[in-house]
Amino acid sequence: MGGFAEGVGFFVKGLGWVARHPRWWLFGLIPALIAFVLYAAALVWLAMNAGDVAAWVTPFADDWGWRGLFRTLVGIVIFIAGLFLSLITYTAVTLAIGEPFYEKLSEKVEEEFGPVPGGDQPFWSSLFRSIKDSLMTLVYVLMLTIPLFILGFIPFIGQTIVPVLGALVSGFFLTVELTALAMERRGLRRKDRFAILRSNKGSALGFGVVIFLTFLIPFVAIIAMPGAVAGATLLVRTRLTPPPLMR
Template sequence: MLRDLADGARTLLRGFGFWRVDPGVMLLGLVPAAIVFAVLVWGLVALGIGLPGLVDWATPFADGWDEFWRNAFRALVAVVVFAAAAVLAFVTFTALTLIVGDPFYERIWKRVESHVGGDVPAEGPSFWSGVRGGLVLMLQGLVSAAAVAAVGFLPVVGGVAAAVLGAVLTGRILARELAARALDSRGLTFADRRALYRRHRWRLLGFGVATQLCFLVPLGAVATMPAAVAGATMLARRMLAEP
């Protein structure tokens, strides 16, 4: 398990290493990521500013409580809601960026496939296939955000448990969606992909969590997306035991 987790994380580093191979095509991958990142950051900032008033409005039943417990409860609600929104933003960022930047990331995928060698698929998945995948990713993000919000209300351990669950769920979703292009291009059915994910669950999780941690760095999401697409292509080939 630990070896596969580490191997997944190292695959992201190999994706960053692709900047040395073709910096031009990787640079193009920054454009859609920067646009989507700016929109989502604006949304989170707006939520953070309006959240205290929103929580007060949503919890009128706490108005009669002792001041300490009322403030503590509303602070907990605000933290949980913002954490759930952040989880949703992580997943939404990846889905929207892959949709908006489909032509850019297709070029990165093709360049990586060509550079690595072996059997290179002639065509990748269609644009609409990517859109469907992005919508599924957003739905999964909503479910994950709801799960994180629910766990966050557990007494004592809620905050830590929500953070860990959010990292695991988001990392898992990110890795699957990023690797989908390389797997779809090889004609794998849904059942085939699920079986592949089960066999390599820890490697996928290591890659996804490492990607998510890079997203937490200021502007890290923008800088990481091209490397994540390149690394996910290598990860898919590794899972399929291709050279």
């Protein structure tokens, strides 16, 4: 429990850091805002066209007398699935869009505690690696969350156990995404990063779950994203990074 609370505390510290550095908070808002606009446009389009999408995926229901009701229900499920997918991919997409922004923000956080580990990496090389790692992480997320999404329609289980498991899974992978910048700076690749986070599950879950729950509040994801990046950097530097890699 102590590790979980410690993880929550790092998110609070990250928010405190950007509160003390409003210029960097505004800087970090740019990619989060761009991603939000893209997602909002996609969800609005899906809401307006859910019926057509439902008709397209259910051609077998053309001759059903109750096809209208059936396709309305299918359309609702499609929109809920789109909303669910947006929640679990928003951070990865925002980090991919904002790679240069968040790299600078993360470095600025580290500068307050001493020399920044690692050296400058070619932009395109780090961007492509970040996208590749994000896609791999997304595959893992979908493998775990799609079954949970389906189980969510089961009475009682879907309203009690599934939301808790969903928050834990989503929270862990949010930590994976957010700590990637600071860990890559230390020369750690995806396999090594996962190993470190698994060995610090309490802190990783506490940090990610509180961010996941915070991001469920409309518009808060935009405001809190710079703080999440700053908190992840502090988490890596002071808690997760093995002593031999500290500079």
